[in-house]
Amino acid sequence: MKFGIAKKVVLLFVLSVAILGVALGTYFVKHEEKALLLELNERANALLGSLAKSSEYPVLLKDKEMLSSIATGVLNQKDVIFCQIKDSRGEVLFEEGRREEENVEKYAASILSEKLETEELVLGASKENLEEIGQVYLILSLNRMKAQLKQAGKTTGLIIALSLLLASLFIALLIRYLLGEPIKQLVLGTEMVAKGNLNYEVPVKTRDEIGELAASFNKMAEDLLLSTAEKEKMQQELQKAWQIESIGLLAAGIAHDFNNILSAILLNAQMARMQKDKDIEKFLDGIEKATYRATGLTKQLLTFSKGGVPIKEAVSVSKLLKETTEFALHGSNAGCKFSIDDDLFPIEADRTQISQVINNLVINAVQAMPEGGIIEIKAENLILGKSQGLPLKEGKYIKVSVKDSGIGIPKEELAKVFDPYWTTKHKGNGLGLTTVYSIIKRHNGHITLDSELGAGTTFHIYLPAPETKMSIEKDEAEQILKGEGRILLVDDEEDILESAGGALRELGYEAETAKDGDEAISLYVQARKPFDLVIMDLTIPGRMGGKAAIKKLLEIDPRAKAIVSSGYSNDPIMADFAKYGFCGVLHKPYKIGEMSRVLHKILES
Structure with missing residues (x-):
């Protein structure tokens, strides 16, 4: 070795x-x-x-x-x-x-x-x-x-041994991260380039000499690749996509934890509403609306992860534009002027993600006009042919333009607008336009911008419209179904156990709780009265989660019924739950009505 x-x-x-x-x-x-x-x-x-x-x-x-x-x-x-x-x-x-x-x-x-x-x-x-x-x-x-000296010697020796072990482990991991892995990446990079793969890029994780060496290596490979203008443009697109993907894991983790918090808020608010106290109805409306809005934001975080594929449905962009803009302009000193085609094509899109695109662009326009002004929003139908000069297929599209009269963007900065963490604002985080770019790409669309210093900026969004006609379905009132039975709720979040457990009891079920898969299996085996259904959290850090728990549960009782629940709404298990042995799925945060219908459907089957 x-x-x-x-x-x-x-x-x-x-x-x-x-x-x-x-x-x-x-x-x-x-x-x-x-x-x-x-x-x-x-x-x-x-x-x-x-x-x-x-x-x-x-x-x-x-x-x-x-x-x-x-x-x-x-x-x-x-x-x-x-x-x-x-x-x-x-x-x-x-x-x-x-x-x-x-x-x-x-x-x-x-x-x-x-x-x-x-x-x-x-x-x-x-x-x-x-x-x-x-x-x-x-x-x-x-x-x-x-x-006493002997005992002190033993204690000192133990402390030294433990300190040595911990320090060695820490430094080994640190050296592996700072030295070992970067060198391996450099070696791999040289091998890949030697084989002719000039697209390979060594990750630059540090700012030391190795980081500089990695950066220099990447620059060398880039210079080899960028022999023509077309190759340079292609490399820029690949680099931009790589940067966006790099924060996917972080975004998914934040969305998961945030969805857990929102689940507790939403379930408690809906249980309070079930008490029929009219004096607090308006306050509960506000809580639920804010929770739904926050839920939408967590879905946007998931667009950065590899599994963040839009959940598409028929969407009326005209209505969505007006609703989202009104919300985004609330409390600002800016106004809005709409120009929308009456027969605007409906599109197949993720409603929440497109709403986030509009929200980010409108907020960006407001911040570009600190003294106030009018934002012009235009939406029109567009039929693209071969000679349109856009990297899009021929066919039907809608074009949405958001124009402000703000300070504009310097020409040398235009290429960086959609890069993560790029911002001209003192308090900005530089992720708003990156989010927009990611969402539009995932909808097979395209985004461009025109900007002039002192004159303002206009963003143009192109989204494909289906060739066949689509109908926009209206939302139906939520139905809450009560039932009977014993439910075992498994989650590592205390707030979820309390709120979801309370919701189950409010629906008429007997509910017991467990904090991980091991405890759930133990309760299931020892139960004098069998459980009719188990609701399992998919991800429990450091302990047995839903994937491993359902496997053990079905070995013990092949007739057991279980629902998988998670804030990672785009996890493959959530999309194909039956393959893993689950009977149903609940995406966090879920409503009481949604929970009641899933339970009723499974228990009555």
């Missing part, structure tokens, strides 16, 4: 950390030993001083009983294993304990008394008037201290 640069760096780091850890551990243990020994000496000297002072009169009086009482108290102190008291002639007045020679510290002190010039004892005498009348001896065991 080849020992690469990354492994060498990791090994060098591990050895350095190990040496440093051993040195620090040794220093710590030695320091602790000195501290414990100092504490022992201080305590021993204090005991000696107290014992010598207390023994003065009993020694003078040869009172062995009093000396025994005093010395016994000292022997009861921790670590003291031997005590001896002698008079000035060496006669032992008290001795008790074990006189050991190993792992001990020995201490001795003189018993002093004032020299007697009279028969009386004088207190508070100076040192010059003191004479030695005896000695006290103490032996203290070091066993407890050594046990």
Whole structure:
């Protein structure tokens, strides 16, 4: 096996950390030993001083009983294993304990008394008037201290080992990310270019020398590829598409988490509405409308992911233009002028995604006119032929134009308008027009712009219209169906368990909850009364999710019925749920009515 640069760096780091850890551990243990020994000496000297002072009169009086009482108290102190008291002639007045020679510290002190010039004892005498009348001896065991040092050594060693392990793991991952993977990508890049694949691009993830090398390599490959103007234009389109795809994973994750939050809000609002309190109806309307709007935004995030294919239906662009523009202009100082063909073609599109396109373009126009102004929105039918100069197939289209009278965009910046994070606004995030570009491309359409500094900007959108006539269906009132049965709800979000569980009970069902697949399987097996249906969250980070749980559940009970639910609405399992063993699907955030109809359909089948 080849020992690469990354492994060498990791090994060098591990050895350095190990040496440093051993040195620090040794220093710590030695320091602790000195501290414990100092504490022992201080305590021993204090005991000696107290014992010598207390023994003065009993020694003078040869009172062995009093000396025994005093010395016994000292022997009861921790670590003291031997005590001896002698008079000035060496006669032992008290001795008790074990006189050991190993792992001990020995201490001795003189018993002093004032020299007697009279028969009386004088207190508070100076040192010059003191004479030695005896000695006290103490032996203290070091066993407890050594046990403490041993434990400290073990603890220190464990900490060092764990720190070394964690540090090694961290640095290994870091080096792999910063050094190993970029070098592998560079090697792969050279191999791909050598084989003639000039479209291959090495990802530039860092700003260090390796990142610069990767960037230089990409530039070299790009220069080889861009030999003609047509190839240069093609490369720009590929680069733009790659940049948009690069944020797909992040967008899908945010949409999933946001949909979980919206599910709890929507279900709670609809349960409150079911209480028939007219005083709060208008507030609930506002909550639900805002939730539906936010739901639409999460769908736009999913357009960045590979699975973000539009869910198409017949759409009246005329109505959608007016509704979305009215919402986008709310609270602004801009107005709008519409010019829409009366017989505008209906199109097949994702209503929410096209609404987001209009919303982003209108907001962009408002922000381009800080002093206010009129936004001109035009929608017209268009029949494209071969010589139209657009990268679109021949056929029927609608063309939507959004024009502002703002500050315009410099010519040198026009090519960057649809790039992620490009913006001219101080507080902008640079994703609005990127979203627009992504959505239009996914609808097999095209977007262009005209701009002039000081005169404003116009965006032109081309969307294909079906050759056959389409009918626009009107929305029907939501129907809520109540039912009976035991439902097991599985989700890792506490808010979902509470809100969806409450909604199930409101619909007449018995509901139990579980936070992951393992807990759900356990509850299902142990249930005295069997569950009629299980609602499973598809994705539970770090634990068993719906895909693995349904497989285990069907092994236990082949007749089990389950619904899959997720904020990842474009996950392949959500689109083809029956293939994985599910009986139905609920896209988060879902309404109570939608939940009731899915449950009723499955339980009644």
